[in-house]
Amino acid sequence: MPEEKLSPEKQAEGFSIAREKQAVALMEDYVELIAELTDELGEARVADIAERMGVAQPTATKAIARLKREGLATSRPYRGVFLTAEGAQMAKFVYERHRTLVGVLMKIGVSKEAAEIDAEGIEHFVSDEMLAAFKKFLSDT
Amino acid sequence: MPEEKLSPEKQAEGFSIAREKQAVALMEDYVELIAELTDELGEARVADIAERMGVAQPTATKAIARLKREGLATSRPYRGVFLTAEGAQMAKFVYERHRTLVGVLMKIGVSKEAAEIDAEGIEHFVSDEMLAAFKKFLSDT
DNA sequence: TATATTTTATAGCACAGGCTATAATAAGAA
DNA sequence: TTCTTATTATAGCCTGTGCTATAAAATATA
Numbered sequence: 001m002p003e004e005k006l007s008p009e010k011q012a013e014g015f016s017i018a019r020e021k022q023a024v025a026l027m028e029d030y031v032e033l034i035a036e037l038t039d040e041l042g043e044a045r046v047a048d049i050a051e052r053m054g055v056a057q058p059t060a061t062k063a064i065a066r067l068k069r070e071g072l073a074t075s076r077p078y079r080g081v082f083l084t085a086e087g088a089q090m091a092k093f094v095y096e097r098h099r100t101l102v103g104v105l106m107k108i109g110v111s112k113e114a115a116e117i118d119a120e121g122i123e124h125f126v127s128d129e130m131l132a133a134f135k136k137f138l139s140d141t
Numbered sequence: 142m143p144e145e146k147l148s149p150e151k152q153a154e155g156f157s158i159a160r161e162k163q164a165v166a167l168m169e170d171y172v173e174l175i176a177e178l179t180d181e182l183g184e185a186r187v188a189d190i191a192e193r194m195g196v197a198q199p200t201a202t203k204a205i206a207r208l209k210r211e212g213l214a215t216s217r218p219y220r221g222v223f224l225t226a227e228g229a230q231m232a233k234f235v236y237e238r239h240r241t242l243v244g245v246l247m248k249i250g251v252s253k254e255a256a257e258i259d260a261e262g263i264e265h266f267v268s269d270e271m272l273a274a275f276k277k278f279l280s281d282t
Numbered sequence: 283t284a285t286a287t288t289t290t291a292t293a294g295c296a297c298a299g300g301c302t303a304t305a306a307t308a309a310g311a312a
Numbered sequence: 313t314t315c316t317t318a319t320t321a322t323a324g325c326c327t328g329t330g331c332t333a334t335a336a337a338a339t340a341t342a
Contacts, residue, residue: 008192045289052156054152054153054156110274114268116155120159127258130246137250198320200299219319285342291335293335294333295331297328297329302325306321307321311315
């Protein structure tokens with residue numbers, strides 16, 4: 001049963017979509033992490049963000065600048081980072097999507113540890129339809 | 142049932158892994174596409190590669206240069222692009238991983254069309270363990 | 283309060299992937 | 313064979329993400 005081929009345009013569009021999603025993937029990771037740190041420690045500091053992202057501190061500072069530019073976070077010099085309403089909403093969505101993915105992966109037989117890491121990688125590329133199907137799969141089983 | 146938190150190091154490692162995988166993701170896409178074109182048309186030409194990737198021709202040329210640099214493909218000026226043994230092996234692996242993913246997604250309730258696009262996005266971030274679990278899920282069901 | 287330490291910001295560099303414009307070559311037509 | 317057309321290569325630019333080294337500000341300590 002060979003899958004029928006997509007048209008060149010469709011195929012190109014798929015790659016384009018994937019590229020665009022990559023652009024927001026990092027922002028989602030930072031937003032999610034800021035929410036996490038705020039929750040755990042009461043505030044999200046640049047140093048902690050950098051440590052948990054596994055990047056150098058200036059890299060985190062630069063990413064935060066971009067978050068601010070895009071209206072997802074705020075911060076004043078030498079103070080912690082805070083999510084805007086929009087950023088918080090994104091964090092909530094990302095968190096729930098992550099939990100859904102981990103749930104399905106574990107149900108399929110992936111260990112919790114691997115599921116967490118895999119979900120981290122793939123979560124940014126999940127379509128609404130796939131997410132809906134995964135939620136249904138979780139609640140139906 | 143709150144998931145226990147990963148240590149900062151583990152979490153950072155997860156992000157690092159995701160970043161590294163992103164670096165090979167594009168190469169995988171190109172390799173897969175070259176195999177596809179060779180199969181369909183007998184050869185993979187730069188113009189066709191660019192069209193199907195949805196990028197400008199010089200972008201494809203540059204990507205191909207990188208494939209050559211990494212020993213995945215060969216080409217002579219103004220001729221088609223060919224995979225090396227290593228490149229062909231990668232193409233085969235990527236193809237099978239893609240089919241596995243699409244199979245599982247469809248089994249979970251995602252439409253074929255969405256499954257193809259979603260698989261394209263997430264396939265590069267799938268761990269060996271997740272892939273093995275997906276294969277088992279497919280054959281057990 | 284003055285000084286030391288920690289934290290954040292800035293400067294400057296590299297690489298990858300995207301683009302447009304243009305040159306060079308190959309392939310097809312006159 | 314010569315000329316036109318299609319294809320590929322090259323040049324040069326922008327943006328994003330990463331880095332190290334260093335400056336500046338805030339915090340902690342003497």
